[in-house]
Every structure is written in structure tokens, then in C-alpha cells.
Amino acid sequence: MSGTEADQLAYLQSSVVNAPVRTALRGLGIMPRRIRRESIQHRPGAGVTGIYRVEVSGASTGGPARQVGVEHLFLGVTTEAVQDRSTVTVVDSEVGSLHIWRHPADPELPGFHLAADPAAVVQQWGRGRGLLSLETISYRPLRRAVILAIFDDGERVFLKALRRGAAARLDDRHRMLAEAGLPVPMPVDRPHCDVLALPDGGGEPLAEAFLADGAAQLSPGLFVELLDGLPEQVLTLAQRPSWSDQLDSYTDAAVSALPECAERIQALSGRIAAELPLTETGPLVPTHGDFYEANILMQDGAVSSLLDVDSLGPGRRIDDLACFLGHLAVLPAVDARYIHAPAAFSRFAADFAQRTDPHGLRLRSAAVALSLVAGARDTSRSTWRQEAEHRLSCAEALLGTVSRGPALPQWPADTRPRGR
Helix, strand or coil: CCCCHHHHHHHHHCHHHHHHHHHHHHHCCCCEEEEEEEEEEEECCCEEEEEEEEEEEHHHHCCCCCCCCEEEEEEEEECCCCCCCCCCEEEEECCEEEEEEECCCCCCCCCHHHHCCHHHHHHHHCCCCCEEEEEEEEEECCCEEEEEEEECCCCEEEEEEECCCHHHHHHHHHHHHHHCCCCCCCCCCCCECCEEEEECCCCEEHHHHHHHHCCCCCCHHHHHHHHHCCCHHHHHCCCCCCCHHHHHHHHHHHHHHCHHHHHHHHHHHHHHHHHHHHCCCCCEEEECCCCCHHHEEEECCEEEEECCCCCCEEEEHHHHHHHHHHHHHHHHHHCCCCCCHHHHHHHHHHHHHCCCCHHHHHHHHHHHHHHCCHHHCCCCCCCHHHHHHHHHHHHHHHCCCCCCCCCCCCCCCCCCCCCC
């Protein structure tokens, strides 16, 4: 028996999932005391994945009987199909087969367990140094993980655990851009077990400048010049779908997160889909593919490092600019302290609109903002629904379908491209 993704999402968010989780734990010889959901990730068309914290007694983990107290372990549970089942337990449920693994043995990230193991990190990347700390920076189950290792000489190394074959491709991209003079971190070494080690790029995320004063001292042209520096060799890479190309999937994810706002979401998505074919996309050029403030580090008014080049490839400049604007538009919905973001948005949007089709830029920026709605879902926080709806309001504001407000982006009145 299997269910729709909506059924799967509801199932993994409910306590009913505890039954198959307990079944999997019994197979591992573990008797849980308590199971608590930590996070849920829904990828429309692929499935739903949950991470669960399991509380166990010390003796139940297989250690010496003298161990006492409480220990915690984490389990991943997914409705997605996985290639390698060697680390998973498959349990039937009313919404279909569930693949369950014990963290960090993610079945799609073969090197994650190494990057999360202090002894393995010292052996593989320590170069004779001691390890001061190991911290998980981000983890997208079945997709990728980033772990920060700090060694006793002060060096900070980011270990990116990726899907099979992805680390080699990312390594090639970093070296390609470095050879072209782009400010990207040069890999510490060749990938090991699909883990790529990258040094700290230096500087602070551009987001800090938006937080401080709306990046008032930074010219939008600085970031366009950064894109201009991408080498022609990027055009030989595989082309990935843009944010607007995946509009249907992001719409479904937003509706799943905010079913009470389904009508608004569908109306926004429908308008974007209807008007996009009437806009100009521009020529195929080298693109970053995930170009926004978190992936740009700044130091002394200059770009010190360009991060997350996983999506590098041929595309349209308008989509890189829309990615930048869409993320900038929702910053106040991410953190209320971004009081200068709306003014920064107007300034950057006015510049970017002079470089491409202005209405197409608005539509694509709204598509990016809509793609970020579902990302607000964090059931451990009571305010996540308000934050998700605020992101939706930001997306609507980009197309002028909601009233203007101090925490909403305002598109500049004059967005005519040069030469028209």
C-alpha cells in the first residue's frame, strides 16, 4: 500500500510513524524510550524524509551494562527510493515502504559517516594536526551535508559530503573557476569517498552587509562583474533547470507547507506561468545557478569568496539575477532584523532591471521567493507558519498582488531596460 506525497508528509509528521521506527530499532537491538521528530524535508516528485531523535538508555545501545543515564541517536526515515540499501532497514507502512537508517549512515551520502567521525577526519584531513571541534553546518538528508572541522593550528576546513560522483564534479568546478581567476576556495585535496574538503573562504557573508545597512556601500554592478568573470568553459557543463522551470514542484511544496494559503499560492504560480512565455530570457551564458547573499563572502568591500558552485553551468543571466533578488526579498521573513532589506532590494532591482527583461526578472524573482516558502517549515518552532506566509507575501509583493508594507519588497517604478 502507498499514499500520495501529501499522505506521506502527514504520516511522517504524526506520531503514527513511531511504530515503524520502533520496528527498525528492534532490528538494531535498540529499545527506545522516546522518539521525537527533529525535521521534515519534502521534495515534490521525490518523496518525504524525516529526521528523528531517539532517546535510549545507556545499556540499550550495546555498551557495557554499567553504562547508565540517557543517550540520544538520530534516525533518518524516507519514502524516497534509495540506491544503496546496505545501511537501511526497509519497513512497510500504510503510505508505502520506509527506508530507515541510523545517522550518519545516510544511504545516498557514502562519505558522511567519515566526515562526522573525529578519528577519521584526523586521519584523512588532519595532516598531523589535532582536531579541536567538528560541527555539522547543514544537512539535507539524501542530498548533502557540510561539516566544519577546526584543527589545532586554527585552520577551518569545510567537509562537503555529497552523492556518488558529485564530489569529483564539484572539485573540477572549483579548480576551473580558480584557474579563471574567480575568488573560489581551492580544494584542500582531491575528493575522498565523495567528500570534498574546502578551506574557509575568508570574509563575511553578504547577508551581514544587508543586515547592517542594506549593503549601502556596495554597488550592484560589483556582483554583475563577478558573473561576467565566469569562464566560457562553464558552457560545456550540463545545464540545470532554473527556478522558474521547477515552478510546479515549488508550488506543490508551498501548498503542502501552507494548505490554508493554497488559493493564493496557485494564483501566484498561475500568473507566473502564464506571463513567463511573453518575456525575453536572453542568451545562454555561464551561470552560477545559486547566486545569492549566503554564497558570496565579502572582505573590505570586495568579494573574497564565491561559494556553493555545485549548480554551475550554462543558463540565463536573468535567472542568476532573479535568484539574488528573490532571496533578498524574503530576508525580512527569515529574520525581522533585516529592516534595510526592502530598500536594498529596490536599489539592486533597479540596477538589474536595466540589464535584462524587467518583467521577466520580476516573474523569475517571484518564482524564487515562492520556492523558499516551504523552507520555512520547522515544526520545532511555533512561528514557522507565520514566517512561511510572510515569505509568500514577499513573493506576491514582487508582482504587486499584495499591499505594500515596511517588511515587503517594493519593485522600483522605473524598470525599463536600456535601449527601450
